[in-house]
Amino acid sequence: MTNLADNLTATASKHGDRPAVRLGDTVVTYRQLQDRAQRVATLLKQRGVGPGDRVGLVLPNVLEFPVLFYGALSIGAVVVPMNPLLKGREVQYYLEDSGASVVFAWKDMASEAGKGAIEVGIECITVDPATFTDDLAAFEPTTEVVSRAEDDTVVLLYTSGTTGQPKGAELTHFNMITNAAVTAETLTHLTETDMVMGCLPLFHCFGLTCGLNASVLSGSCLALIPRFDPIEALETIQGAQVSVFIGVPTMYARMLNAEGREKFDVSSLRSCISGGSAMPVEVMKNFESAFDCIILEGYGLSETSPVASFNQPGMERKAGTIGVPVRGVEMKLVDIDGSDCPTGEVGEIAIKGEPVMKGYWGRPEATEEAVQDGWFFSGDLGRQDADGYFEIVDRKKDLIIRAGYNVYPREVEEALYEHEAVAEAAVIGIANDDLGEEIGAAVALKAGSTVDAEALRAFAKDRVAAYKYPRNVWIVDELPKGPTGKILRREISAPEGV
Incomplete structure (x- = not known):
């Protein structure tokens, strides 16, 4: 029995006075994060929310996101993160499909989220930073973290829906705990002294696992940016002394091409991680030259929590590849007939192991099609070289x-x-x-x-x-x-x- 929220409990007891998250000049310590999350737990319990119930979150990267996230987890609820740019009818779909009991919405998004909540018949709680902490003070902390089975769902992450309506990938406590640990321990080597850039959306698996959950596990601080801007990112790296940057290729390209980037001191960076899509080799080479750091490229999907493979520290790095499978993961390439592909041949990437999702929420047929004998078929085409390194060729559908x-x-x-x-x-x-x-x-x-x-x-x-x-x-x-x-x-x- 375990719960992803146990990571916050352990870190708060060990590093309570250390910064957990920061936004601009505002810092929340681990003790404060835990206390506020415990009060959210009480708020939810008083509304009848309990283990297995779904809680929607419609927030950008703000200090209140981790508070609500860990508060819901601590009572055994399932979090449904949503893009804060969704319109009312889209929020309605997510709430209906997930069967959410309640939804929290950032003040600027509460109107659209509220429209969706009204249609579904559930409460939409507006999160206003000016009053949020004071509002929580009215609730006594719930200090007990509800135990959950390893295969209990912890998050429903809706895929982008390249075909048909988005599907909710059911990620379990085991999926997210182990993937956060792999990220922190083997890919970024995070410690309590690190400052991690939080510019990836927390409603997305990459930002949630590799940014928030890995930082909480390690006692690192996550420096949040509500919406990515290359100059704001460079200012944050310099001002907060960011040591680990986690982003997608377009973020690196925009910082590289930002006018006046030379005036920023980015010498605090020790590790740069890229994923989400293939990093153009020219962008990687030019960024590394300009910023005097190494980018390690990896690969994963929402359905794999997300990290599946990486160019890992201490191993040979091959630019243009996604490295080798991470701890607890097997990968192979499969041809159109379902046979394993020989070295150098293009095939569909299939993934098996600790991070593979439980399935698609309420869609057994889609689950059976995507996960066969424990292997998740990604829809991505790749090839493998003689050293075992994988290279993404393209999306099967592209x-x-x-x-x-x-x-x-x-x-x-x-x-x-x-x-x-x-x-x-x-x-x-x-x-x-x-x-x-x-x-x-x-x-x-x-x-x-x-x-x-x-x-x-x-x-x-x-x-x-x-x-x-x-x-x-x-x-x-x-x-x-x-x-x-x-x-x-x-x-x-x-x-x-x-």
Whole structure:
């Protein structure tokens, strides 16, 4: 019997006076975090919420998020984190699908969240930072943490829903405890003296596990940024003396290309971690040169809590790869017939072990399709080299088939990133009567840079095979991104006339 919230209890007893989370100049210690979480537990109990009940959270990265998160966990409830940018009808879907009993919403999001709550018939509690701590003072702390079985669900994390409605991945206490431990102990080597950058959304698995839960386990401090901005991130690194930065490739690219980045002192950084999507090699090389640090790239999904593989400290680092499986994980590549792929061949990544989800909430058929004999089939295509290192080739659904040839968007994007004017690139397939699909590329340029589409097309043509280069290139101000900053190819379409 265990509970993810036990990590907060243990750290608060050991490092109670140390900072747990900070936002700007405001700091919450571990003792304060525990006390406020215990009062949230009482608030929920008085509303009839208990073990197994679902509690919705609609908050950005603010000090109140970890308070509510650990407060709900401590009474055995299941947390349903949601993107605070969701509209009322979207919140309604999450609340209905999860069967939530109550939802907490940040004051700026309470109107939309409230609309969803009204439709479902549950209470929406507005979280106002000006009164939140005083409001909690009216509740006595519940000091007991409810024991839960290892396979009890602790969080419902809704996937991005590339096809159909989003599905809630059921992550267990065992999933999240072990993945936080792997992150803290083997990937980032966190201690109570570390300051971790909390710019990844806490409602997303990457930020929740690798940012919040790993920090609480280790007694580190998490420096929060409600919404990523490259200058604010650099200011936080300098001001808070951030030692561990955890982000997605677009965050690194934006800091690298930020005007005036040279004036910031980032010498406190000792470890940079990247995940969420493939890191363009050119971005990695240029960032490391400019910031004098090493980026370790890894891989995972919401369904794997999320970390599955990594370029791990103390091992050879291979740029452009996602490293090897982490402790407690097995990975393999499977071809279309379900057979294991030989070394060097492309196949679908399948994952087995400690972080693999319990299943999709209320969707047994989807669970059976995704998890077979304990192996989770990721939908990502990769290859493995002779040393056991995995490389992401692309999403299975993003594969472009042009005139019978397989074209992996990432390979073409890597070529475009080599151009000095390119800040971001996304390659997609465009329907074509003769070829099935043609190659298209949407490109955002670095500030102050100029280059035309024809020059970029020629640049790519010189670097990839004739069937791969993008015949259609168009310049955009920016590319659409998900909540973590991951570029969303599925939301990109070619302009008229392309």
